[in-house]
Amino acid sequence: MSIIWYMAVMAGITYLIRMIPFTLFRKKIKSPFFRSFLYYIPYAVLSAMTIPAIFYSTGNLYTATVGTAVAVVLSYFGKPLTVVALCSALAAFAADFIF
Amino acid sequence: MKSDFLKGAKDGLPICFGYLSVSFGFGILAVSLGLSVLSAVGISLTNLTSAGQVAGVGIIAAGGSLFEMALTQLIINIRYSLMGISLSQKLDEKFSTFHRLLASFGITDEIFAVAVAQKSVSPFYMYGLISVSALGWVTGTFLGAFAGNVLPSSVSGALGIVLYGMFLAIILPPAKTNRPVLIAVLIAAALSIVFKYVLAFVSEGFAIIICAVIAAGFCAFFFPVHDEEKEAEE
Incomplete structure (x- = not known):
């Protein structure tokens, strides 16, 4: 299948998700379940996307594990997103000289 | 109008720099999965979102169905609906339907977080914020996709972890408390x-x-x- 169709579906759906509520919705969602569901969804999605994929992200299980450990520690201490992201890559790069 | 745009652009600068490094990782990932530089940049330009794009290029690389693509984007990006509703409470009277249609394109986690902290939000403030942030996102994607072909594998391999590192930085601090x-x-x-x-x-x-x-x-x-x-x- 041509990549242009994938791109059109991706962009179209993502835009509609943003546009429809922002343009049409003038009230707040009342359902506590739905509100809570929307609150938890980002964390659940990112967790499912990261684990276990992060261990394959560098093409080398050992360097990826080192990078992950650094990211976990820095995140735990609340470092900014960019700092965590770049330091984990730096750690994986450094580990590449060992493994 | 002009001053609103400039204020938004200034507020967007930290987002721009953050996006540069993260989208660099996306560019490398996309090219490593077999996408062209043009496709990677096109996806960043038309989607302006990290998790959805990472999942999306995964589906493209695996030859998934368009239905799977649509459903995945819906689930991953549904949070923008809530943000849109929340942000709509802050819009000033200049925010006509036309401006809403345009500005909604740029609702991301970071842009939402900055915009919703304002007392009230005007259309051109949003446009300034979105254009500067999007510039960082698209430029970083191009550089990553382009460099992914040139960089030694030890460097591009290590950069493959960038996005996942960012995801951990988003989920772990709230999970701690x-x-x-x-x-x-x-x-x-x-x-x-x-x-x-x-x-x-x-x-x-x-x-x-x-x-x-x-x-x-x-x-x-x-x-x-x-x-x-x-x-x-x-």
Whole structure:
């Protein structure tokens, strides 16, 4: 299948998700379940996307594990997103000289 | 109008720099999965979102169906709907339907977080904020996709972890202090591991959807969120 169709579906759906509520919705969602569901969804999605994929992200299980450990520690201490992201890559790069 | 745009652009600068490094990782990832530089840049330009794009290029590389693509984007990006609703409460009187149609394109986690902290939001403030942020996102994607072909594999390999590192930085700080969030994170991770090693016939996009819906549904049922401020932080 041509990549242009994938791109059109991706962009179209993502835009509609943003546009429809922002343009049409003038009230707040009342359902506590739905509100809570929307609150938890980002964390659940990112967790499912990261684990276990992060261990394959560098093409080398050992360097990826080192990078992950650094990211976990820095995140735990609340470092900014960019700092965590770049330091984990730096750690994986450094580990590449060992493994 | 002009001053609103400039203020938005200035507020967008930190987002721009953050996006540069993260989208660099996306560019490398996309090219490593066999996409062209042009496709990678096109996706960043038309989507302006990290998690959805990472899952999207995964589906493209795996030759998934368009239905799977649509459903994956819906589940991953549904949070923007809530942000859109929340942000719509802050819009000033100049925000006509036309401006809403245009500005909604740029609702991301970071742009939402900055905009919703303002007293009131005008269309040109949003345009300034969005254009500077998007510039960083698209430029970083181009550089990453372009450099991914040139860089030694040790460098591009290491940069493949950038996006996932950022994801951890988003989920771990709240998980540390908020037990239901921690539970959602752990359930989703555990299910994801099961899909990867036991139910490997389920494609990646669907696996993410199923994991996320079960984890978020479980926590929404057992730990409903009452505090409105928590949601505003989203």
